[in-house]
Amino acid sequence: MTATDLSTPVPAVVAPGKHGTSARRVRSRGGRLLGYAALVLAAAGLLLPFFWMVVASLKTNNDVFTIPITWLPDPVVWRNYVDIWQRSDMTTWLGNTLLLSVIVTFLQVFTGSFAAYGFARVRFPGRNALFLAYVGTIAVPWQSYMIPQFILMSKLHLSNTLWSIVAIQAFGAVGVFLMKQFYETIPEELSEAARVDGLSEYGIYRRIILPLSRPALASLALLMFTTTWNDYLGPLIYLRSPELRTIQLGLNTFISQYNAEYALIMTGSVLSVLPVAVIFLLGQRYFIEGVASTGLKG
Amino acid sequence: MKRAIPAVISAATALTLVLTGCGGGDEPVDPNAPVTITLAGWSLASTPEFKTLADGFKATHPNVTVELKEYAPGNDYDTQMITDLAAGTAPDVYVMKNLKNFYTYQSGGQLLDVSDAASGLNSPALASYQVDGKAYAVPYRQDSWVLFYNKDLFAKAKVAPPDGSWTWDDYTDAAKRLQTGLKAAGSNATGAYQHTFQSTVQGFALAQTPNADLLSGDFGYLKPYYERSLDLQAAGAQPTFGTAKTNKLTYQAQFGKQQSAMLLMGTWYVATLLNQRQSGDADTFQWGIAPAPQFDKSTTGASATPVTFGDPTGLGINPKINKSKAAAAKDFLKYAAGPEAGKALAGIGITPAQVTDAVTASLFGLDGVPQDDLSKFAFAKHTVKPENPVSKHTAGLQNLLNETHSAILSDSKGVDAELSKAQSRAKNEVLNQ
Amino acid sequence: MATLPRTRPRNRRLVSRNTVAGWSFILPNFLGFVGLTLLPVVVLFYVAFTNWNVFGVAEWTGTANFRRMWDDASFWTALRNTVYYAVFHIPLTLAAALGLALLLNRKLRGVRFFRTIAFFPYITSIVAIAVVWNQLFSPEYGPINALLGAVGVDNPPGWTASATWSMPAVIIVGTWRYMGYYMLLFLAGLQTIPAQLYEAAETDGASPWQRFVHVTLPGLRHTTFFVTVLLTIESFKVFDLILVMTGGGPGQSTLVLSQYIFQKGFEENQFGYASAVSIVLFAICFGITVIQFMVNKRRNS
Numbered sequence A: 001m002t003a004t005d006l007s008t009p010v011p012a013v014v015a016p017g018k019h020g021t022s023a024r025r026v027r028s029r030g031g032r033l034l035g036y037a038a039l040v041l042a043a044a045g046l047l048l049p050f051f052w053m054v055v056a057s058l059k060t061n062n063d064v065f066t067i068p069i070t071w072l073p074d075p076v077v078w079r080n081y082v083d084i085w086q087r088s089d090m091t092t093w094l095g096n097t098l099l100l101s102v103i104v105t106f107l108q109v110f111t112g113s114f115a116a117y118g119f120a121r122v123r124f125p126g127r128n129a130l131f132l133a134y135v136g137t138i139a140v141p142w143q144s145y146m147i148p149q150f151i152l153m154s155k156l157h158l159s160n161t162l163w164s165i166v167a168i169q170a171f172g173a174v175g176v177f178l179m180k181q182f183y184e185t186i187p188e189e190l191s192e193a194a195r196v197d198g199l200s201e202y203g204i205y206r207r208i209i210l211p212l213s214r215p216a217l218a219s220l221a222l223l224m225f226t227t228t229w230n231d232y233l234g235p236l237i238y239l240r241s242p243e244l245r246t247i248q249l250g251l252n253t254f255i256s257q258y259n260a261e262y263a264l265i266m267t268g269s270v271l272s273v274l275p276v277a278v279i280f281l282l283g284q285r286y287f288i289e290g291v292a293s294t295g296l297k298g
Numbered sequence B: 001m002k003r004a005i006p007a008v009i010s011a012a013t014a015l016t017l018v019l020t021g022c023g024g025g026d027e028p029v030d031p032n033a034p035v036t037i038t039l040a041g042w043s044l045a046s047t048p049e050f051k052t053l054a055d056g057f058k059a060t061h062p063n064v065t066v067e068l069k070e071y072a073p074g075n076d077y078d079t080q081m082i083t084d085l086a087a088g089t090a091p092d093v094y095v096m097k098n099l100k101n102f103y104t105y106q107s108g109g110q111l112l113d114v115s116d117a118a119s120g121l122n123s124p125a126l127a128s129y130q131v132d133g134k135a136y137a138v139p140y141r142q143d144s145w146v147l148f149y150n151k152d153l154f155a156k157a158k159v160a161p162p163d164g165s166w167t168w169d170d171y172t173d174a175a176k177r178l179q180t181g182l183k184a185a186g187s188n189a190t191g192a193y194q195h196t197f198q199s200t201v202q203g204f205a206l207a208q209t210p211n212a213d214l215l216s217g218d219f220g221y222l223k224p225y226y227e228r229s230l231d232l233q234a235a236g237a238q239p240t241f242g243t244a245k246t247n248k249l250t251y252q253a254q255f256g257k258q259q260s261a262m263l264l265m266g267t268w269y270v271a272t273l274l275n276q277r278q279s280g281d282a283d284t285f286q287w288g289i290a291p292a293p294q295f296d297k298s299t300t301g302a303s304a305t306p307v308t309f310g311d312p313t314g315l316g317i318n319p320k321i322n323k324s325k326a327a328a329a330k331d332f333l334k335y336a337a338g339p340e341a342g343k344a345l346a347g348i349g350i351t352p353a354q355v356t357d358a359v360t361a362s363l364f365g366l367d368g369v370p371q372d373d374l375s376k377f378a379f380a381k382h383t384v385k386p387e388n389p390v391s392k393h394t395a396g397l398q399n400l401l402n403e404t405h406s407a408i409l410s411d412s413k414g415v416d417a418e419l420s421k422a423q424s425r426a427k428n429e430v431l432n433q
Numbered sequence C: 001m002a003t004l005p006r007t008r009p010r011n012r013r014l015v016s017r018n019t020v021a022g023w024s025f026i027l028p029n030f031l032g033f034v035g036l037t038l039l040p041v042v043v044l045f046y047v048a049f050t051n052w053n054v055f056g057v058a059e060w061t062g063t064a065n066f067r068r069m070w071d072d073a074s075f076w077t078a079l080r081n082t083v084y085y086a087v088f089h090i091p092l093t094l095a096a097a098l099g100l101a102l103l104l105n106r107k108l109r110g111v112r113f114f115r116t117i118a119f120f121p122y123i124t125s126i127v128a129i130a131v132v133w134n135q136l137f138s139p140e141y142g143p144i145n146a147l148l149g150a151v152g153v154d155n156p157p158g159w160t161a162s163a164t165w166s167m168p169a170v171i172i173v174g175t176w177r178y179m180g181y182y183m184l185l186f187l188a189g190l191q192t193i194p195a196q197l198y199e200a201a202e203t204d205g206a207s208p209w210q211r212f213v214h215v216t217l218p219g220l221r222h223t224t225f226f227v228t229v230l231l232t233i234e235s236f237k238v239f240d241l242i243l244v245m246t247g248g249g250p251g252q253s254t255l256v257l258s259q260y261i262f263q264k265g266f267e268e269n270q271f272g273y274a275s276a277v278s279i280v281l282f283a284i285c286f287g288i289t290v291i292q293f294m295v296n297k298r299r300n301s
Helices: A021-056 A079-087 A090-121 A127-138 A142-155 A162-170 A173-183 A188-196 A201-212 A214-230 A233-238 A247-252 A262-283 B005-016 B049-060 B076-087 B099-107 B115-119 B124-129 B151-157 B168-184 B199-208 B220-234 B241-246 B251-256 B269-279 B323-336 B339-346 B357-364 B373-380 B394-410 B415-430 C004-047 C064-070 C073-104 C111-123 C126-137 C143-150 C166-190 C195-203 C208-219 C221-236 C240-245 C257-267 C271-300
Strands: B002-004 B035-042 B064-071 B093-096 B138-142 B145-150 B190-193 B260-266 B287-291 B307-309 B312-317 B383-385 C057-059
Touching: A021 A262, A021 C111, A021 C126, A021 C166, A079 A090, A079 A262, A090 A127, A090 A162, A090 A173, A090 A201, A090 A214, A090 A247, A090 A262, A090 C004, A127 A173, A127 C004, A127 C221, A127 C271, A142 A162, A142 A233, A142 B076, A142 C004, A142 C257, A142 C271, A162 A214, A162 A233, A162 C004, A173 A214, A173 C004, A173 C166, A173 C221, A188 A201, A201 A214, A201 C004, A214 A262, A214 C111, A214 C166, A233 A247, A233 B076, A247 A262, A262 C111, A262 C126, B035 B049, B035 B076, B035 B323, B049 B064, B049 B323, B049 B339, B064 B076, B064 B323, B076 B099, B076 C257, B093 B099, B093 B323, B099 B124, B099 B312, B099 B394, B115 B323, B124 B138, B124 B312, B138 B323, B138 B339, B145 B151, B145 B199, B145 B307, B145 B373, B151 B168, B151 B260, B168 B190, B168 B220, B168 B260, B190 B251, B199 B220, B199 B307, B199 B383, B199 B394, B220 B394, B220 B415, B241 B394, B241 C126, B251 B260, B251 B269, B260 B269, B287 B373, B312 B323, B323 B339, B339 B357, B357 B373, B394 B415, B394 C257, B415 C073, C004 C271, C064 C271, C073 C111, C073 C166, C073 C221, C073 C257, C073 C271, C111 C166, C126 C143, C126 C166, C126 C240, C166 C208, C166 C221, C166 C240, C195 C208, C208 C221, C221 C271, C257 C271
Parallel strands: B035 B064, B035 B093, B190 B260, B307 B383
Antiparallel strands: B002 C057, B093 B312, B138 B312, B145 B260, B145 B287
16 A cells, blocks of 8 residues: 555555455445545535635625525525626636736746756755745745836836736746755756766756656646636736736726625636636646656656 | 935846836927826726716816726725826826825825815815815815614614704614614614724714814723724624624625614715615615714704714826826816716715705705605715824824724723723824834 | 866866856746846835835935834734744644645545645635635624534634634634645645655555655655745735735734735835835744755755
8 A cells, every 4th residue: 555556545544454354345445434524524614615605606795794694595696697797808807817827827837947957956156045035035025025016017118918917927936946846856866867878957857857847847837827816916016907807806896985796706706716626627637647657766 | 315216226127127218208288189188996887986077077178088097996996006106107187085095195295286276166175185285186075974774674663763863872772772672573683783994983983072183192082982882782782893894794785685774874875775776786665864973962953063074085186197288187176076076976876075055956866865854954964074184193093093993892801991002002103103 | 186186177167067057047037036026125125224105205214114113012913923823824734734635645536526625725715715714703693603602612712803812713714725735735745755665664564654754754855845934934924814804803913914014005105114024024934944944954964
């Protein structure tokens, strides 16, 4: 039994070694049931707010917040799912958000993994200080330097364009840090062997390191995608024109000064979560097809 | 050592990146040439006032187009506006939602002197925008806080509705009697709903208490107002602050869906309630507005003028406006704060800065607005004091008092303890700056 | 001795070749990083020593902002609350994320579905999260206190409506929200542990716990380090979750540094002072990060 390839679940339930195989199977089946029960219960706890969102999206505005909380809509207002497409630019918002998320994710994964290789595998003077500067900027709260950054971007005529969001998100330090940590788990001997075979550093990066780091690339891509998709403050500061709105900014237009269309906001939120969930579901194959299955003998 | 931050950044930018030239010379002025000025607004789809102003102005000034720039609603409006002003990308004319923000913009040099536009105008709120004898903005809205009440629920509970003579003790008393009466009649509605805003307590206390002064740092005037709120909470006559917060209750639903018989709120709610009744979000019921309860009997009754509060909403001009457009922008301000625009605004349920008979007639001509005399009196006659006195310390003090508000209403340390803490914080953290 | 003169130039050549190679990798990201992040951050360090009000002129005031901070009770409250949040949030999230990753790193039927669900708190709208958790915590009408009452708790906590319990409530929700995020990183890390190590350990008769301690944990070393550093920084910078959950209240019971910075900057227009507070927040995070780096280095060697 290994942690990466399990046909039997939940190690805590499976007693180690001593039992006979049939006893083990019985225990194992009970354990499996117990494990599933625990998972289902936990899943319910994790999904509760999403469930509430769906329920709220089927209510009228003034029924969304009530005392006590109501878990079932009455009456069920399906209209919200029609209204949101007719009354707003949902398509534009989703399109912008998708475009931004894809570009940012691509750039961050590409430049981040590239830079990380420089930090992880090439020794040069000043490397550690530079890396600390990278990590250090993660520790500066964005809201304290966003105005200087905004002034700068305005001077470059980038504010109020989608490029501004790409620019502020794509070169972050988190991706560099993540990939560097991951590269360090790959045995140095692999690169050494490749060097002896005459591969350049770029060759090593492309032929050896990248294929081996698919799980990390996949998680970085998913995290970046989700973060960009759900970002509110960035678009709020940089985007003004209605045709540039992202989904989070767009949902904000259902709030007016003295009122808010909570039901429609929740309808939009449900619709905006679904694509991310689908991408997450699909992107998962890369976690499992990691080092273990690429035939590497560490 | 003085240096402008944008200059530091530009210098740095020039070193590392390509810098494109910006700005251009001002063109010569021709009064009849077509001009486009930009105006900041928010939630344009659901907030018709900006379009009303822009269209109304176009009718008398055909050569001027007012182009609307949409900003985010709520506090995010100011976040975006501050960023845009700092970077020089803000529109020509922008809105000051309250006087706290007016101070920020005025003291930061982000408002053009508009004394010439203000001189022909006549409304009490003008004074709020005067600094050293010069006007830096003009008011186009002046909402004031009144008491909304549900006539049907009063009848159901067999409690006499407000008659314009109420002090706060009368209000507290009525809320409790409503509670008992409604329960007896089998209704779950509460006597009153006090929204979570700090204004619902502090705005009235500051406006009505003789000699109350926010900037003195002495907050003793708040005490009786908080004690009454706590009393109503304890009696179950209104949802507690904790419940309103944790259940994110909205006043629109509490009053509009008849969950509460009384609601203290600004006059802007008239338009919201009308819209919600039309869309079906709110129930249809008999309602009315009455003057806010008073500090004592001296300001109650039909012959007196009740005291309430509310900040004006103002328009100001960005000093970076192209010189050729400044005159048109000032004309727009003059129009927006004047009687013509006032009538148009009242026609969409908004309380303009200057309430004339024509304005009252226009607002009460709207379908669904109560027609009783008390409602008209409450709308038209009152002394409105600003919620935020214009000063360097106002924002800091209001933030501090907002924290005090939630502390008093949700915890048991007591009004005195929290107020004295607020006073020492005001002295040591705000007023000494 | 005789070999030295020959190796030195080669070393030097190697160093310069490595430097060129290293920089060529870093450069694409570095250009964007310097122009768009580092430069504004440097400006921020300058602003912290001025009285900048965001509109134009900034007057140099030396250390005045930092001296003011020393006497500012609200700053200390915010700092204390931030540390309170971080001290609980970091270990709880770390444990929950690792636990989830181990639980879901297997070929169970439906495991993809469960992984997606574990990530849901992170993708669900933060407003919806605040609403639902606040209602669950509602002292009078919430199911949590109803449950506590049913099992015999006489005086259930007031949660987000009470100054004492609001921070624990926020910590619980914070852990719940972010564990999926860090689980994802652990999942990626688990893929790097060669299966042979587990097989060898099992052949040696190691118990699941021993395998966890001697194979899994060492194998996750690099990932754990990254997660710890990132989690520490993100905990100290916590902002939007608390803003939507409690707005810093009741009173100042959940006021954290990031929110204080926003308040002073955007609401009270004291960007110089807000920047100074940011520098302190940065210094704390950075200090802890450097310590973590050093500890990590010692452990690795």
